[in-house]
Amino acid sequence: xxxxxxxxxxxxxxxxxxxxxxxxxxxxxxxxxxxxxxxxxxxxxxxxxxxxxxxxxxxxxxxxxxxxxxxxxxxxxxxxxxxxxxxxxxxxxxxxxxxxxxxxxxxxxxxxxxxxxxxxxxxxxxxxxxxxxxxxxxxxxxxxxxxxxxxxxxxxxxxxxxxxxxxxxxxxxxxxxxxxxxxxxxxxxxxxxxxxxxxxxxxxxxxxxxxxxxxxxxxxxxxxxxxxxxxxxxxxxxxxxxxxxxxxxxxxxxxxxxxxxxxxxxxxxxxxxxxxxxxxxxxxxxxxxxxxxxxxxxxxxxxxxxxxxxxxx
Ligand SMILES: [Zn+2]
Numbered sequence: 337x338x339x340x341x342x343x344x345x346x347x348x349x350x351x352x353x354x355x356x357x358x359x360x361x362x363x364x365x366x367x368x369x370x371x372x373x374x375x376x377x378x379x380x381x382x383x384x385x386x387x388x389x390x391x392x393x394x395x396x397x398x399x400x401x402x403x404x405x406x407x408x409x410x411x412x413x414x415x416x417x418x419x420x421x422x423x424x425x426x427x428x429x430x431x432x433x434x435x436x437x438x439x440x441x442x443x444x445x446x447x448x449x450x451x452x453x454x455x456x457x458x459x460x461x462x463x464x465x466x467x468x469x470x471x472x473x474x475x476x477x478x479x480x481x482x483x484x485x486x487x488x489x490x491x492x493x494x495x496x497x498x499x500x501x502x503x504x505x506x507x508x509x510x511x512x513x514x515x516x517x518x519x520x521x522x523x524x525x526x527x528x529x530x531x532x533x534x535x536x537x538x539x540x541x542x543x544x545x546x547x548x549x550x551x552x553x554x555x556x557x558x559x560x561x562x563x564x565x566x567x568x569x570x571x572x573x574x575x576x577x578x579x580x581x582x583x584x585x586x587x588x589x590x591x592x593x594x595x596x597x598x599x600x601x602x603x604x605x606x607x608x609x610x611x612x613x614x615x616x617x618x619x620x621x622x623x624x625x626x627x628x629x630x631x632x633x634x635x636x637x638x639x640x641x642x643x644x645x646x647x648x649x
Pocket of ligand 1: 410412413516563564
């Protein structure tokens with residue numbers, strides 16, 4: 337197992353790389369060292385050993401974890417929560433109201449993920465351990481959670497990527513944990529800040545996404561903590577770039593659907609737009625960032641197809 341020390345982000349926050357898909361820098365778990373030890377996101381079950389190892393590296397006892405906050409219940413972000421919870425006798429799991437019953441009974445979640453990931457499901461996500469209902473706490477829009485004498489986290493309902501999505505504002509670092517609502521940060525390209533929206537199936541809603549990002553923009557922000565991956569200290573630039581790509585994603589899908597090119601056509605059109613854009617920054621077609629971009633836009637294309645299918649009834 338490739339080893340990576342937890343990343344110190346300052347302001348009592350570390351990021352443990354979860355190596356989703358076996359790839360570094362895909363997903364991670366944020367550790368907030370407050371009186372009540374708090375984790376944001378778990379990644380899939382395959383990341384749980386990484387989390388245990390990372391906490392050890394930070395000289396923290398997993399048994400002291402008090403809260404596990406899930407930005408949303410997609411399995412690459414929350415699939416490992418039940419497995420991790422077995423190690424954390426004191427912990428409660430915080431989730432959007434729409435996520436609660438699926439974490440308690442993951443059968444529909446598993447079914448949905450099998451539809452997207454097919455035969456890769458077992459390798460990527462198994463096992464999905466149910467979370468006992470009494471361990472689940474829901475946070476509505478404007479909800480709050482005191483995790484230390486000087487830190488009360490606040491919650492925002494942030495649909496767009498998924499309807500079961502929350503954003504979490506940390507007043508101490510003036511940062512927001514955006515999960516996937518504010519897109520993906522491609523840190524693999526040095527010197528170029530590059531962000532794309534994440535339009536996964538099956539609750540992508542472009543208007544809601546823009547509104548959620550706009551709401552987060554109104555917070556007093558110095559940082560954004562992405563689900564994929566890491567922190568940006570340029571909230572404004574990151575948000576604006578993601579929003580600016582949304583119409584391109586929609587038009588790529590519309591053009592492909594018009595010509596009956598299917599999901600494959602949507603993907604190719606997205607690819608073309610992104611490759612062309614990055615060429616402008618001298619990023620060649622064989623740059624390693626495309627390994628992750630191509631994985632992401634495959635799923636984005638499925639979400640776009642699903643969105644237009646529903647739009648057109
Ligand atoms: Zn994700």
